[in-house]
Amino acid sequence: MYKIVKKERLHEVIYSTWIKAPEVASSVQPGQFIILMITERGERIPLTVADFDRERGLIRIVFQIVGKTSEELSTLEEGDELYSFIGPLGKKTEIENYGKVITVGGGTGIACIHPITRALKEAGNEVISIIGARNKELIIMEEEIRKASSKLIVTTDDGSYGRKGFVTQVLKELLDKDKSIKKVWTIGPAIMMKVTCETTKPYPVETIVSLNSIMVDGTGMCGSCRVTIGGETKFVCTDGPEFDGQLVDWVEFMNRLSRYKDSEKKSWDFYHEHTHLCSCGRGIN
Amino acid sequence: MAEMIQPKERVKREQIPMPEQEPKERIYNFKEVPLGYTREQAIYEAQRCLQCKNPKCVPGCPAEINIPQFIKKIVEEDFAGAYLEILKTDDLPAMTGRVCPQEEQCQQVCILEKQGKPIAIGRLERFVADWARENNIHGKLPKISKKEQKVAIVGSGPAGLTCAADLAKLGYEVTIFEALHQPGGVLVYGIPEFRLPKSIVEYEVKEIEKLGVKVVTDFVVGTTKSVDKLTQEFDAIFLANGAGAPRFMNIPGENLNDVYSANEFLTRSNLMRAYAFPEYDTPVKIGKRAATIGAGNVAMDSARTALRLGAEKSYIVYRRSRKEVPARAEEVHHAEEEGIIFNFLTLPIKVLGDDKGNVIGMECLKMELGEPDDSGRRRPIPIPGSNFVIEVDMVIDAIGTSANPIVARSATGVEINQWGYFIIDDNTKVTTKEGIFAGGDIVRGSATVISAVGDGKVAARAIKEFLSSDKSLRKRF
Ligand SMILES: Cc1cc2nc3c(=O)[nH]c(=O)nc-3n(C[C@H](O)[C@H](O)[C@H](O)COP(=O)(O)OP(=O)(O)OC[C@H]3O[C@@H](n4cnc5c(N)ncnc54)[C@H](O)[C@@H]3O)c2cc1C
Ligand SMILES: Cc1cc2nc3c(=O)[nH]c(=O)nc-3n(C[C@H](O)[C@H](O)[C@H](O)COP(=O)(O)OP(=O)(O)OC[C@H]3O[C@@H](n4cnc5c(N)ncnc54)[C@H](O)[C@@H]3O)c2cc1C
Ligand code: SF4
Ligand code: SF4
Numbered sequence: 001m002y003k004i005v006k007k008e009r010l011h012e013v014i015y016s017t018w019i020k021a022p023e024v025a026s027s028v029q030p031g032q033f034i035i036l037m038i039t040e041r042g043e044r045i046p047l048t049v050a051d052f053d054r055e056r057g058l059i060r061i062v063f064q065i066v067g068k069t070s071e072e073l074s075t076l077e078e079g080d081e082l083y084s085f086i087g088p089l090g091k092k093t094e095i096e097n098y099g100k101v102i103t104v105g106g107g108t109g110i111a112c113i114h115p116i117t118r119a120l121k122e123a124g125n126e127v128i129s130i131i132g133a134r135n136k137e138l139i140i141m142e143e144e145i146r147k148a149s150s151k152l153i154v155t156t157d158d159g160s161y162g163r164k165g166f167v168t169q170v171l172k173e174l175l176d177k178d179k180s181i182k183k184v185w186t187i188g189p190a191i192m193m194k195v196t197c198e199t200t201k202p203y204p205v206e207t208i209v210s211l212n213s214i215m216v217d218g219t220g221m222c223g224s225c226r227v228t229i230g231g232e233t234k235f236v237c238t239d240g241p242e243f244d245g246q247l248v249d250w251v252e253f254m255n256r257l258s259r260y261k262d263s264e265k266k267s268w269d270f271y272h273e274h275t276h277l278c279s280c281g282r283g284i285n
Numbered sequence: 286m287a288e289m290i291q292p293k294e295r296v297k298r299e300q301i302p303m304p305e306q307e308p309k310e311r312i313y314n315f316k317e318v319p320l321g322y323t324r325e326q327a328i329y330e331a332q333r334c335l336q337c338k339n340p341k342c343v344p345g346c347p348a349e350i351n352i353p354q355f356i357k358k359i360v361e362e363d364f365a366g367a368y369l370e371i372l373k374t375d376d377l378p379a380m381t382g383r384v385c386p387q388e389e390q391c392q393q394v395c396i397l398e399k400q401g402k403p404i405a406i407g408r409l410e411r412f413v414a415d416w417a418r419e420n421n422i423h424g425k426l427p428k429i430s431k432k433e434q435k436v437a438i439v440g441s442g443p444a445g446l447t448c449a450a451d452l453a454k455l456g457y458e459v460t461i462f463e464a465l466h467q468p469g470g471v472l473v474y475g476i477p478e479f480r481l482p483k484s485i486v487e488y489e490v491k492e493i494e495k496l497g498v499k500v501v502t503d504f505v506v507g508t509t510k511s512v513d514k515l516t517q518e519f520d521a522i523f524l525a526n527g528a529g530a531p532r533f534m535n536i537p538g539e540n541l542n543d544v545y546s547a548n549e550f551l552t553r554s555n556l557m558r559a560y561a562f563p564e565y566d567t568p569v570k571i572g573k574r575a576a577t578i579g580a581g582n583v584a585m586d587s588a589r590t591a592l593r594l595g596a597e598k599s600y601i602v603y604r605r606s607r608k609e610v611p612a613r614a615e616e617v618h619h620a621e622e623e624g625i626i627f628n629f630l631t632l633p634i635k636v637l638g639d640d641k642g643n644v645i646g647m648e649c650l651k652m653e654l655g656e657p658d659d660s661g662r663r664r665p666i667p668i669p670g671s672n673f674v675i676e677v678d679m680v681i682d683a684i685g686t687s688a689n690p691i692v693a694r695s696a697t698g699v700e701i702n703q704w705g706y707f708i709i710d711d712n713t714k715v716t717t718k719e720g721i722f723a724g725g726d727i728v729r730g731s732a733t734v735i736s737a738v739g740d741g742k743v744a745a746r747a748i749k750e751f752l753s754s755d756k757s758l759r760k761r762f
């Protein structure tokens with residue numbers, strides 16, 4: 001069993017928790033993820049490692065309520081235990097001293113970009129971070145990202161905080177202005193990663209995305225997570241999760257993310273019928 | 286105690302058929318299909334055994350069970366004794382009794398096979414194991430002094446479990462590392478409930494834990510910890526991580542939404558219990574018309590699972606003819622009884638989808654049989670222009686598995702062959718690195734439960750020899 005030692009609500013629907021998992025904490029590297037199950041009846045859901053504390057054997061995850069399991073996870077409190085917690089999974093980010101790089105995070109992708117940003121800076125890179133969300137409330141982990149990077153730019157779609165507009169506008173300006181930028185990492189909703197790749201396409205920078213396909217085992221056993229990269233089938237859990245964004249078949253990827261729409265609704269409804277929660281989609285607290 | 290009948294009488298008797306759930310009922314549930322012998326049936330069947338002085342059946346059993354001896358105990362109505370006899374060498378009898386391909390193992394070499402009525406050894410074994418479970422009979426740990434040395438086992442399938450049990454009985458400290466959240470390997474994630482109830486797997490694993498074996502789940506060797514690291518903590522290692530990676534056809538449309546590997550489809554349904562969705566959280570597609578590609582055991586399991594999940598039509602699509610079908614005859618028979626539709630000599634060439642990525646059909650070619658190929662089977666050749674479309678809304682690829690590289694990548698000096706399987710010495714199961722052994726599917730490719738059990742036993746013996754030998758003499762391992 002894996003104990004939740006710290007829980008924080010970062011936003012109405014976004015939570016951060018630290019979980020005791022010493023084996024995972026001792027070997028995790030930036031870019032990797034874990035898979036957890038809340039109960040024996042639960043689904044196995046993948047979440048990126050947002051931070052880790054090797055000494056205390058802790059792993060931090062940041063998640064957003066989007067359906068049944070993430071909502072149930074949000075109801076767990078400090079001291080509660082998870083049935084299963086597996087990791088680290090996936091390949092680690094290729095951290096080198098590239099020179100000048102950009103990391104782009106959107107939504108909970110901000111959390112996912114955090115350890116990568118920190119490791120890139122520690123490796124000697126000048127790291128510019130761009131984080132963005134719909135509005136001010138959804139901007140999470142701002143101070144941590146600021147600390148992890150050389151420079152931070154925040155954007156909100158509605159202009160309620162930082163620059164008004166999308167992360168891609170800032171990204172484009174930076175790429176136009178500074179030809180020495182070598183590489184871009186972007187993590188966020190599929191559509192945001194796709195648009196970011198379209199933005200960087202005309203420039204001579206490699207763009208790395210971290211794909212969040214639907215998984216079961218996370219160890220290369222089932223093929224649920226497969227995607228087409230440059231015409232070849234790859235498994236996100238073992239060949240990824242990071243890939244060259246210009247090679248991703250985005251249409252197929254997004255179609256496959258919607259594979260279980262009907263079941264997800266059924267699961268959500270069933271959960272709400274069987275728990276005393278309101279169905280406002282915000283979880284309880 | 287039942288009587289020992291005369292040999293003449295014994296050969297006259299026919300094999301007792303297995304009682305089974307009716308096909309039209311069972312396609313609506315996930316309960317076990319064969320119901321098991323009753324006490325009377327078991328005794329009656331056991332009485333047929335000739336108790337050969339030089340039993341041909343025994344060398345046919347990789348689990349090394351003393352078959353006539355346990356059968357004799359059944360006749361004597363000493364079922365507990367029969368169970369303890371089996372347990373001497375096989376710690377998974379409820380499982381091997383069910384899914385071991387007996388007809389190609391012990392029963393094929395039984396002296397009565399010539400007359401077409403071999404002793405139903407597997408069914409008797411199952412009867413004994415089920416009886417012991419229901420009557421709370423347990424094996425005992427032999428009195429042996431604990432040894433200091435520690436052995437790590439990677440994977441909790443039949444190979445790993447068997448090796449662990451044998452080593453624990455010898456007094457070693459054994460730890461099994463399992464990537465999934467439940468132990469059992471293919472026995473829990475692959476083979477469906479209606480062939481092997483999960484509660485039985487759980488039970489037999491618990492019995493092995495009682496021998497002192499520690500099972501650590503949620504531990505992916507290769508990422509949570511490398512084999513190289515494990516070698517620093519353990520005196521010997523047995524790699525039994527199975528051949529877990531699914532293979533695909535590599536035809537257009539194979540990444541459409543409702544195309545599954547058999548591993549994904551069966552794992553969702555079995556390990557994650559999607560058949561009980563939404564009480565269990567993991568969903569699985571419930572197609573109206575499902576096509577399963579392939580005709581091995583895995584394909585039969587997939588097609589029959591699809592039917593039970595609600596498919597109105599469940600097809601098997603196979604490029605060769607009925608004669609070449611690799612699945613066990615019993616499973617093909619069960620599938621036919623349940624109304625699975627077989628399309629032989631049919632080669633899928635494309636999965637067709639709509640603009641949302643949903644499957645709407647599968648384009649195939651008709652085949653004809655040509656000259657025999659390397660395997661001695663007649664080679665299927667496509668008939669040009671014979672294209673046709675099967676209307677389906679889901680496709681399951683059950684064309685086999687290959688080696689998952691995670692474990693091998695983390696094991697310096699442990700060599701693999703061109704297919705990614707570990708290279709071993711057949712007699713000892715030792716790999717190219719001292720102290721590291723391997724067996725089961727990760728050596729043989731997709732094989733059988735019983736061959737995995739056999740590998741586990743051979744490896745356990747070799748590990749014992751290795752650990753008790755003088756360090757300076759260890760070179761031969
Ligand atoms: C490598 C990886 C890293 C991820 N990291 C994070 C993270 O750090 N923070 C975060 O909030 N989310 C992350 N996700 C997404 C997260 O796994 C899903 O939000 C979660 O599974 C939703 O489950 P649910 O029951 O709440 O929602 P559901 O109602 O089941 O589904 C909502 C949506 O989530 C996706 N999803 C559903 N089931 C799975 C599954 N088994 N595996 C993957 N995606 C699924 C689907 O696109 C679906 O439409 C990550 C996904 C992957 C693959
Ligand atoms: C659907 C299906 C039906 C079958 N039906 C039959 C049948 O009727 N009769 C028969 O004899 N055989 C059958 N087989 C084949 C049989 O199940 C296998 O040959 C047998 O299970 C192989 O045993 P194993 O111990 O080598 O590996 P597995 O059973 O594959 O077990 C390997 C274990 O190792 C774990 N593992 C993998 N990687 C790691 C890692 N990195 N770290 C830790 N753990 C890891 C896996 O999760 C798994 O639990 C069937 C197979 C399938 C898929
Ligand atoms: S384990 Fe298999 S081969 Fe051995 S006796 Fe049982 S059924 Fe026969
Ligand atoms: S070979 Fe057949 S008849 Fe002879 S002992 Fe074995 S099971 Fe009995």
Ligand code: FES
Pocket residue numbers: 214215216217218219220221222223224225226235236237238
């Ligand atoms: S999640 Fe099963 S292979 Fe990637």
